Amino acid sequence: MRLTFFGAAGEVTGSMHLLETAGKRILLDCGMFQGRREESRKKNENFPLAPADVDAIVLSHAHIDHAGRLPILRKRGYRGPIYCTSATKDLCAIMLADAGFIQEKDWQFLNKRHRNSLPEPLYTAEDGAAVPETMIGVPYEHATEIFPGIALTFYDAGHILGSASVVLDIATPGRPTRFVFSGDIGRTGLPIIRDPKPPASDQPADVLIIESTYANRVHESVAQAQELLAGWVNKVSKRGGKIFIPAFAVGRAQELIYELHGLERADLIPDVPIYVDSPLAVNATDIFRLHPEAFDKTEQLIRMTDDLFHFKLVSYVRKVEESKRLNERRGPAVIIAASGMAESGRILHHLRNGLDDHRNLVLMVGFQASHTLGERLRSGASEVKIFGEEVKVRAQVALISGYSAHADRPELLAWTNGLGPKPRRAFVVHGEQDRLEGMASLLREAGVSDVAIPTLGQAFEL
Numbered sequence: 376m377r378l379t380f381f382g383a384a385g386e387v388t389g390s391m392h393l394l395e396t397a398g399k400r401i402l403l404d405c406g407m408f409q410g411r412r413e414e415s416r417k418k419n420e421n422f423p424l425a426p427a428d429v430d431a432i433v434l435s436h437a438h439i440d441h442a443g444r445l446p447i448l449r450k451r452g453y454r455g456p457i458y459c460t461s462a463t464k465d466l467c468a469i470m471l472a473d474a475g476f477i478q479e480k481d482w483q484f485l486n487k488r489h490r491n492s493l494p495e496p497l498y499t500a501e502d503g504a505a506v507p508e509t510m511i512g513v514p515y516e517h518a519t520e521i522f523p524g525i526a527l528t529f530y531d532a533g534h535i536l537g538s539a540s541v542v543l544d545i546a547t548p549g550r551p552t553r554f555v556f557s558g559d560i561g562r563t564g565l566p567i568i569r570d571p572k573p574p575a576s577d578q579p580a581d582v583l584i585i586e587s588t589y590a591n592r593v594h595e596s597v598a599q600a601q602e603l604l605a606g607w608v609n610k611v612s613k614r615g616g617k618i619f620i621p622a623f624a625v626g627r628a629q630e631l632i633y634e635l636h637g638l639e640r641a642d643l644i645p646d647v648p649i650y651v652d653s654p655l656a657v658n659a660t661d662i663f664r665l666h667p668e669a670f671d672k673t674e675q676l677i678r679m680t681d682d683l684f685h686f687k688l689v690s691y692v693r694k695v696e697e698s699k700r701l702n703e704r705r706g707p708a709v710i711i712a713a714s715g716m717a718e719s720g721r722i723l724h725h726l727r728n729g730l731d732d733h734r735n736l737v738l739m740v741g742f743q744a745s746h747t748l749g750e751r752l753r754s755g756a757s758e759v760k761i762f763g764e765e766v767k768v769r770a771q772v773a774l775i776s777g778y779s780a781h782a783d784r785p786e787l788l789a790w791t792n793g794l795g796p797k798p799r800r801a802f803v804v805h806g807e808q809d810r811l812e813g814m815a816s817l818l819r820e821a822g823v824s825d826v827a828i829p830t831l832g833q834a835f836e837l
């Protein structure tokens with residue numbers, strides 16, 4: 376058995392690992408490197424495998440840093456199976472098309488800078504939309520033989536709709552070899568989706584690959600996050616201000632709608648109009664409605680209604696003209712718009728128009744990477760540049776960390792303990808250096824003796 380790390384090795388993005396076993400080559404995730412445009416294009420373009428080098432792909436979830444290189448492999452001729460949950464398949468249909476659209480835009484931008492020396496985009500919206508043609512939806516906790524002697528089972532990772540941890544049981548003399556890939560592990564109590572379920576077994580995993588995004592952090596609880604959200608809506612409405620929430624269109628946007636719906640039903644927020652201003656978020660919300668099988672049936676709102684995303688306060692905005700009209704609107708409102716780090720998308724228009732009003736609030740509900748507008752606002756900048764214009768920041772800026780889609784340190788430890796006997800060997804991926812080391816020491820403290828932090832391209836004989 377041989378394992379090679381082709382991404383999320385020593386960094387967060389580009390998740391992709393190749394497992395070679397029993398004469399088959401199985402690719403776990405096929406994610407995109409993200410970050411600075413120029414640098415990530417080079418990393419993504421330099422794809423390390425030919426389509427013929429891969430017999431099957433197993434995809435943990437639809438986030439672009441896990442699925443975003445699939446269109447490259449398809450464009451080069453890969454037509455083999457891609458196993459994932461059916462919610463992941465549906466989300467990929469819109470997310471990969473959207474990623475292709477962004478690639479087309481990036482190509483136009485980079486081509487100007489390089490005097491037309493780039494022959495074509497990395498891939499197009501059309502390339503992205505074609506990927507689900509060979510995706511096979513597999514239910515959770517249902518062992519599926521993907522090759523003779525290799526069984527695949529998904530467990531809910533509780534990270535985004537359809538997200539999974541991956542188990543491969545490989546027939547070997549004596550007992551099967553158990554291979555576990557955590558995918559991205561979510562949080563306990565996140566709205567809509569179920570809590571993460573570690574793939575428990577009385578056999579130790581022979582190999583574990585585990586993420587470490589927040590291995591050094593402790594988040595506030597989701598219940599505290601909802602309380603904070605209610606507090607802000609009350610406070611800002613009372614002073615006649617608007618709340619701008621930069622949010623990822625898939626996942627975070629739906630969670631916020633759901634939370635606000637719950638607060639409205641419980642009469643904990645005033646009657647303030649809520650606008651979801653992002654076509655991708657609107658499409659993603661439709662996909663959520665198609666996958667009640669992935670919902671957490673223990674949550675009160677889910678038991679109370681079949682229509683989680685429609686209530687009297689919420690409106691969905693698709694058209695650009697309608698979005699522009701929101702700027703002229705007077706009085707309190709909540710505006711949820713992409714992108715999550717305020718780097719692009721409609722949130723920029725709202726911020727340009729609303730940042731100089733002290734009654735308004737910018738509410739950060741997700742991770743803000745360095746060098747983004749979101750991070751500049753979060754760190755208290757008094758002036759920011761939007762569309763080349765200097766804008767004074769008079770609006771208040773606040774942060775809610777509890778809606779993070781990633782497990783914190785105690786939750787990562789709980790997940791690892793939930794596996795059963797200690798894994799024999801562990802590889803730590805998907806984190807910045809201090810988090811990778813934090814997770815490695817957490818595993819060692821928990822009794823896993825053989826722990827490695829692989830580097831990009833590193834291969835291990837197992």
Ligand SMILES: [Zn+2]
Pocket residue numbers: 436438441534559
């Ligand atoms: Zn993810």
